[in-house]
Amino acid sequence: MNDLSKPTIYDIATKAAASPSTVSAVLNGSWKKRRIGAETADRIRQVARELGYSANIQARALRTTKSGIVGMILPQHDNSFFASLSQAFTEASRERGAMPAIISTRRDRDQEVDSLWNLIGYSVDALMIVGAKAHDELHEICRDANVPHVFVDQPCNAAPSVVSDNAAGVEELTLAILDRAGAEIGEEIYFLGGDSHLYASRKRIEGFQAALRQAGLPAIEDRVLACGYSRTASFYSLQDLYGRLGRLPKGLIINSMGCFEGTLEFLSELPEQEIAMCHFGVWDYDPIAALCRISMPMIRQKAEVMIRKAFVHLDARDTAPSLTKIKPELILPRTL
Amino acid sequence: MNDLSKPTIYDIATKAAASPSTVSAVLNGSWKKRRIGAETADRIRQVARELGYSANIQARALRTTKSGIVGMILPQHDNSFFASLSQAFTEASRERGAMPAIISTRRDRDQEVDSLWNLIGYSVDALMIVGAKAHDELHEICRDANVPHVFVDQPCNAAPSVVSDNAAGVEELTLAILDRAGAEIGEEIYFLGGDSHLYASRKRIEGFQAALRQAGLPAIEDRVLACGYSRTASFYSLQDLYGRLGRLPKGLIINSMGCFEGTLEFLSELPEQEIAMCHFGVWDYDPIAALCRISMPMIRQKAEVMIRKAFVHLDARDTAPSLTKIKPELILPRTL
DNA sequence: CTGAAAGCGCTAACAA
DNA sequence: TTGTTAGCGCTTTCAG
Numbered sequence: 075m076n077d078l079s080k081p082t083i084y085d086i087a088t089k090a091a092a093s094p095s096t097v098s099a100v101l102n103g104s105w106k107k108r109r110i111g112a113e114t115a116d117r118i119r120q121v122a123r124e125l126g127y128s129a130n131i132q133a134r135a136l137r138t139t140k141s142g143i144v145g146m147i148l149p150q151h152d153n154s155f156f157a158s159l160s161q162a163f164t165e166a167s168r169e170r171g172a173m174p175a176i177i178s179t180r181r182d183r184d185q186e187v188d189s190l191w192n193l194i195g196y197s198v199d200a201l202m203i204v205g206a207k208a209h210d211e212l213h214e215i216c217r218d219a220n221v222p223h224v225f226v227d228q229p230c231n232a233a234p235s236v237v238s239d240n241a242a243g244v245e246e247l248t249l250a251i252l253d254r255a256g257a258e259i260g261e262e263i264y265f266l267g268g269d270s271h272l273y274a275s276r277k278r279i280e281g282f283q284a285a286l287r288q289a290g291l292p293a294i295e296d297r298v299l300a301c302g303y304s305r306t307a308s309f310y311s312l313q314d315l316y317g318r319l320g321r322l323p324k325g326l327i328i329n330s331m332g333c334f335e336g337t338l339e340f341l342s343e344l345p346e347q348e349i350a351m352c353h354f355g356v357w358d359y360d361p362i363a364a365l366c367r368i369s370m371p372m373i374r375q376k377a378e379v380m381i382r383k384a385f386v387h388l389d390a391r392d393t394a395p396s397l398t399k400i401k402p403e404l405i406l407p408r409t410l
Numbered sequence: 411m412n413d414l415s416k417p418t419i420y421d422i423a424t425k426a427a428a429s430p431s432t433v434s435a436v437l438n439g440s441w442k443k444r445r446i447g448a449e450t451a452d453r454i455r456q457v458a459r460e461l462g463y464s465a466n467i468q469a470r471a472l473r474t475t476k477s478g479i480v481g482m483i484l485p486q487h488d489n490s491f492f493a494s495l496s497q498a499f500t501e502a503s504r505e506r507g508a509m510p511a512i513i514s515t516r517r518d519r520d521q522e523v524d525s526l527w528n529l530i531g532y533s534v535d536a537l538m539i540v541g542a543k544a545h546d547e548l549h550e551i552c553r554d555a556n557v558p559h560v561f562v563d564q565p566c567n568a569a570p571s572v573v574s575d576n577a578a579g580v581e582e583l584t585l586a587i588l589d590r591a592g593a594e595i596g597e598e599i600y601f602l603g604g605d606s607h608l609y610a611s612r613k614r615i616e617g618f619q620a621a622l623r624q625a626g627l628p629a630i631e632d633r634v635l636a637c638g639y640s641r642t643a644s645f646y647s648l649q650d651l652y653g654r655l656g657r658l659p660k661g662l663i664i665n666s667m668g669c670f671e672g673t674l675e676f677l678s679e680l681p682e683q684e685i686a687m688c689h690f691g692v693w694d695y696d697p698i699a700a701l702c703r704i705s706m707p708m709i710r711q712k713a714e715v716m717i718r719k720a721f722v723h724l725d726a727r728d729t730a731p732s733l734t735k736i737k738p739e740l741i742l743p744r745t746l
Numbered sequence: 747c748t749g750a751a752a753g754c755g756c757t758a759a760c761a762a
Numbered sequence: 763t764t765g766t767t768a769g770c771g772c773t774t775t776c777a778g
Contacts, residue, residue: 082755093765131531132471133755136770151496160487164514173528175511178500192509195467335697361671362698429749469771472754
């Protein structure tokens, strides 16, 4: 064994006076069938520990055509819903003894397809596809490559899919608002945000309209402001509505945290009592979006700068100790 | 070539009437040195496309001892700072043509070590270790296994590390508070949250005290409430302080969003004018933590349930189309 | 300019 | 109960 490289089963075999196959059997738990002597097994495990052995999974994968990798393709990490999915996925993978490979693809078709091919190159054992744009194409590639796969959030109608019950959720939310607001709300309730080309948005809008119907209100089309998921779009959309009405509506269902940010941004310019006249409901949960009307400075750490710096070290094969400090940014409040 | 399994360079070689080595050279860009005929190259690429070829990266890795995988070990995905790191890491990996493997380990020593061995088994080319508890041990393992690695957030003093400038950041934050509050604040400013066993917390506390010193205030020890990073701990810690003072302090620096949640939770029981008497500052940024004092219901999608369901499909090797809907949870506001 | 052949570390028949 | 051996798909000398 070369000092620089990892020990192999052959190294162990020689040191433990056994054969490679015995070592292999002992070390990968597949030794039920082989009925190996307890002493031999112990001896082998002992040597393995001494040598700091860990199996070369690539080699095993090549042999068995099972990589032990489970993949997940998702739009972004920095979104609390997707982040929860990643977290849960990682834990589930661990329970199964598999290694998670989570790739975010920015809702970009090409990145989705590229990443999929990449994962196939690694012979992923299974794949979870979250919120994908190119769902059909991804499905076909998986099918042809024989990769078990399942869609989450954005379903594919040619494969197993798991989604939130968007319609029922929004319906319940809308009814709760109507209930709290009472008769005063009249017909003046709006739905803000989302993209009607996307499955989830469409379903949520359906739920919104179902609730109106159920409350005996007319499902007027222009009560839906599907301006997209971005913060700025919903800011302007709400601003526009405010302009048309001359004030806030009586009720507002907001589709996603991003849109809620835009909403808050717009509200921040309004007097308290005006805000109190409107009943809000939001799709998506955020612990901070609780009671918070405090003006304060905040610190934002520079994630990308730090990563960039870190990669410089990796690229340079740096091995010497060092400590790079990145100054975080001070974000002052709108002096209000 | 077996219909069920991926095509290999041998399949291409036969179809293109060339040798495996030529195919290999053409397909992996290493054909500068080989001076291959343009027609042969084209022919090979053509066949490869027809067959839907994608290289078996495991095999290549076995041969070259370079897996193309870059690993990242981090505490959790569902935290906005870590999520930003993951996102940035993924993008940086893509630029380098590498495949990111991001493993979250819940700040658990054993999980950290396990995951590291796992990654080593996959012959990771490089590793980024974020916020690790067992930093020294991880470093030693990496060193012995010859894996280039770098620490982020929690430094290791025996390897390259990148961290935020915790002290400078908190110092600036604290001074901003003192500045805004003016003389009235007296000595009544507190630091809430964090774990003084952790590098980052210690540095932030240092920054806090440096600011006090600079402002000519005594750095009284018990102004630091290092109750940990959890929401509930900071809730109780603040509750306790409130009890002792009979009211809120004049200034409060809050160490992390989790602690800010606890703070908000406590504040929600206080009258508006009391809250207005205290000046707040928070380490970590959250867009929602802007101006928000609206009581409203919210929807929380059931991430774990969905993942569990999805894995049932994977486990069962399901391939038939289906659509499982998981009802999200309606979270009603504290009726206030 | 191209092909033959060895071998990366492991598993799984098949022998012994 | 254990050892021998033939590959998994790819890269890479070394010959042609």
